[in-house]
Amino acid sequence: MSVRPTASLEAIGLDDARRAEVAAFGEDCTPARVTRIDRGAAQLCTPTGEARVATFPGDDLAVGDFVALGPTGAIAHVLERTGTVTRLVGNRREVVQVVAANVDLVLVVRPLDLSSSPARIQSLLTLAYDSGAMPVIVLTKADLVADVRDKVDEIASIALGVEIVVASVVTGDGIDRLRTLIRGRTIVFLGESGGGKSTLTNLLVGEELLAVGETRADGQGRHTTSHRELVALPGGGAIIDTPGVREVVAAITREQVDEGFADVTELATRCRFSDCAHTTEPGCAVAAALADGTLAASRLAAYEAAMRDAAWNERRADKAARAAEHKSYRALERERRTDSWS
Numbered sequence: 403m404s405v406r407p408t409a410s411l412e413a414i415g416l417d418d419a420r421r422a423e424v425a426a427f428g429e430d431c432t433p434a435r436v437t438r439i440d441r442g443a444a445q446l447c448t449p450t451g452e453a454r455v456a457t458f459p460g461d462d463l464a465v466g467d468f469v470a471l472g473p474t475g476a477i478a479h480v481l482e483r484t485g486t487v488t489r490l491v492g493n494r495r496e497v498v499q500v501v502a503a504n505v506d507l508v509l510v511v512r513p514l515d516l517s518s519s520p521a522r523i524q525s526l527l528t529l530a531y532d533s534g535a536m537p538v539i540v541l542t543k544a545d546l547v548a549d550v551r552d553k554v555d556e557i558a559s560i561a562l563g564v565e566i567v568v569a570s571v572v573t574g575d576g577i578d579r580l581r582t583l584i585r586g587r588t589i590v591f592l593g594e595s596g597g598g599k600s601t602l603t604n605l606l607v608g609e610e611l612l613a614v615g616e617t618r619a620d621g622q623g624r625h626t627t628s629h630r631e632l633v634a635l636p637g638g639g640a641i642i643d644t645p646g647v648r649e650v651v652a653a654i655t656r657e658q659v660d661e662g663f664a665d666v667t668e669l670a671t672r673c674r675f676s677d678c679a680h681t682t683e684p685g686c687a688v689a690a691a692l693a694d695g696t697l698a699a700s701r702l703a704a705y706e707a708a709m710r711d712a713a714w715n716e717r718r719a720d721k722a723a724r725a726a727e728h729k730s731y732r733a734l735e736r737e738r739r740t741d742s743w744s
Contacts, residue, residue, distance in 0.1 A: 409634035411435060411447055415504065415588050416468065423481050424470045431470040431478060436503075437632040439465055444477070447632075465630040466503035466588060466642050485535035487590055487644075501630060502590045502642040505535045507583065511593035511602070512539070514553055514568075515546040524560050524704035526592050528711075531662050535590070537564055538583060542598040544570040559698040562665065571598065571605050581606065586638045603641050607633055656712045663705040669697065 416433055424433045434453070438445040444463060446453045448471065455476055457463060462480060472478035485505035488498050508530035512523055523539065530537035539561055544550055554566055567583075569576030584606065591599035633641045660667045666688065670678065674685025680702070681689070691697035 409447060409640075411449060413638050414447060414632065414634050414640040420468050420481055423468075424479075427470045427479050430473045434469050434471050434477075435632070436463060436465055436467040436469060439463060439630065445631075446471075462500075464500040464503040465632055466505060466640075468504060485533055485588070487529065487533045487535075487592070501644060502533075504588055505533060505590050505642065506587035507589040508533060508535045508537045509580075509584075509589055509591050510537055510539045511591050511599050512541055512557075513543040513546075513598060514541050514550065515543045523557055524708065525711075527561060527564065528658070528662060528708055529592065532658060539564055539566045540576070540580065540591075540602070541566065541568050542570070542602065544568045544575055545572045556700065560701045560704045562701075569602070571601050577605065581637070584635060584639055584641070588632075588640045588642065590642045590644060592644070600643065603633060603643055606635060606641065608636055655715065656709065659705070659708045659712050663701075663708065666697070666702060666705045 411433060414435055416435065421433060424431050432449060434446040434448040436444050437447050437452075439457065442457060443454050444457050446455060446469070453475065455471075457477075461477075463469075463477070464483075464486070467483065468481040469477045470479040470481065483500070483503045485503070486500050487502040487505055487508065488500050510523060510526040510530060527537055527539075539557060541550075541554065541557070547553070550568060554568060558566060565583075567576045567579050569580060571577070580602070591602065593599060630642060630644050633643060635641065669687045669691050670680070672687035673680070673683070675683055678686050678688070680686055683689075688697065688702065692699060692702065
């Protein structure tokens with residue numbers, strides 16, 4: 403089940419700017435939004451209701467895309483995207499795939515009855531920042547733990563400036579705040595399976611639209627969402643529900659890490675040595691900040707983990723560039739030989 407039949411395009415985000423973009427393609431084009439993608443077909447919300455259109459291998463299409471439909475009802479153009487959540491796919495993780503488009507708000511979901519795992523939360527925050535959407539941390543299952551404040555403080559230390567909502571679908575805590583945040587926006591829940599994303603979706607939508615699975619004994623959730631789809635919210639806005647993020651990896655750069663960890667980066671500029679490893683070197687401003695408590699060890703650990711991800715992406719990109727250059731060289735060499743024989 404995807405966007406409800408009663409939802410209008412305006413209710414799920416169509417605005418005057420996107421109408422103008424569609425009109426620029428021609429008077430015979432009409433706007434629509436992609437609400438679900440299956441193999442070989444996409445489901446759309448159109449001005450006259452829901453429709454399904456054929457898709458083909460290689461189509462650059464994602465759930466949440468606004469599109470212009472041609473006179474025959476086929477997708478003629480994909481409108482410019484804002485707020486895109488991506489992942490790296492392929493055997494060598496060399497292709498960036500958009501899994502959710504035109505997202506306004508990324509809700510990073512983590513259940514409080516599991517380890518708070520600041521490093522994992524920071525990884526998801528990095529993905530949120532990379533999308534261009536605004537992140538909010540949602541700590542679910544608050545009714546199952548006693549030391550909520552300690553866990554919130556631990557996470558706040560590595561998520562500077564990010565709002566944290568403590569929520570429980572059992573007691574209702576935090577639900578009103580979530581409803582206020584998401585009204586009129588397109589949002590995405592990110593987090594491992596079992597964190598309560600589908601349960602929250604059903605609660606906020608007001609219907610049992612998505613299957614909910616039990617958490618296994620080892621604390622890992624069962625995957626209850628096997629595809630991505632857009633679900634309309636009753637007060638306006640929409641949720642793009644996604645599978646667990648085990649295979650979602652941000653194509654992050656060093657510049658993005660520096661931006662997300664501006665406090666750590668600024669400290670590093672004060673170190674005596676430009677290549678300081680922030681361990682035992684004399685004159686290390688980062689080590690001094692750790693010692694006096696102005697920098698949390700978890701924050702530094704998250705920064706170092708993000709930098710490792712960025713370095714891995716650089717190596718992957720460099721390898722792909724070398725392979726492309728070699729392929730181009732071989733093609734030119736074949737062309738040269740062919741010309742010499744003719």
